[in-house]
Amino acid sequence: MHTILLVEDDMKIATLLKELLERYDFRVVVEDGRGDVVAVFEETNPDVILLDVNLPKFDGFYWCRQLRMKTRAPILFISARVGEMDQVMALEYGADDYIVKPFQGAVVIAKIKSQIRRAYGTLSNETDERTVTKEGVTLYLDRYIVEYGEQSIELSKKEGLILEMLLTASPRIVSRGDLLERIWDDEAFVDENTLNVNITRVRKRLAEIGVAGLETVRGVGYKLVLEP
Template identity: 50%
Template sequence: MKRIYLIEDDPKIAGLLKDYLEKYEYEVTTVASFDKIIDEFKAIEPHLVLLDINLPRFDGFYWCRQIRSISNCPIIFISARDSGMDQVMAIENGGDDYITKPFDFDVVQAKIKGLIRRIYGEYAAPNQSESMELDGLQLYLTAMEVSWKGQTSVLTKNEFILLRAFVHRLNNVLSRTYLLEILWDDETFVDDNTLSVNVTRLRKKLEQIGIFDCIQTVRGAGYKMVNTWSELA
């Protein structure tokens, strides 16, 4: 049974979500203390977090960053804040998806199911292969890290999924539709802008370890990854 940590300050919404998701055999734990979210997270060891933005004391963006500092557990934001900037901030702070209130319970369940399936189920990275190597570039599958010449960047789930796809199909153009499909099971559920945000973040993570301009935008088609690092080795 997969464990979900629900961080929502509206008790009515929290109760309804908990009751609904438990019908699908999820073990749902609602936040007990908004001052001890990280302690509760460590104790629960959830497979997924549902996180509101407007919370007492610190907002959801803050708590997302705190969780990301210790875990790559998938995080879905659920918020009444529906501006594009809020959704971009959610992704930039480490979120994997964003749902606006009021929401359809079936959509919430579908997004949870899809994300858990990608991370832990049939679409997860094979356990038998813990790393990939390409001309000195190392991609560690279980740790979700990328390393080159002794420098390492820790990736979020979406960044990792994207980089793995690019490495598998080096020099091939990957369409935006294809990338949306591997990140989110149904592309109609997500703003296309979040793909651009994730690609930008991945580029920055690669730049942190000294790799520049390897993920290129192909106008009107998508993105492709080319080997720009072997020349610098």
């Protein structure tokens, strides 16, 4: 039985979701957002996290950032906020999906099951941690930690996905379209500037451990050229 941590301050919605999820044999832990969500996570060790955006103590974006530093478990926002930037921010902070209220129960269940398959399917049973290594730079794909020499840093999910594509292809060019499609699934959904911002972040993060060579190929995409 999979455990779901539901962070929702509207008790009517929380009760509705809890009853829905329990009908599909999920164990549900409800937190109203007034306490320490990270502490509840550590106590319950859930397989999936459902987060509202508007919460009484800190908003869902804050808790998403905190939780993502602790776990690779799927995080899904479920919120009445329908703005495009709300959805972009959720994904930027490490969420795996965004469900808009009012929601359809079947859609919620389908999205949760889909995330469970991705997170805990056959690939997750591999005993050896997956890595990509080029010219002394190693990216740990399950933790989004990049190492170079004696130094290492932890990346956000989006930064890790971008570096994975660039490192795997290096020194070949990765097009902007391929990056958008791989990382955000739907090119039309993301403002062009969002990718620029994330590339800048990756470049700065690599510089922190002495890795240079992330180049912009104007009008085409990006490439990572590493010194042998």
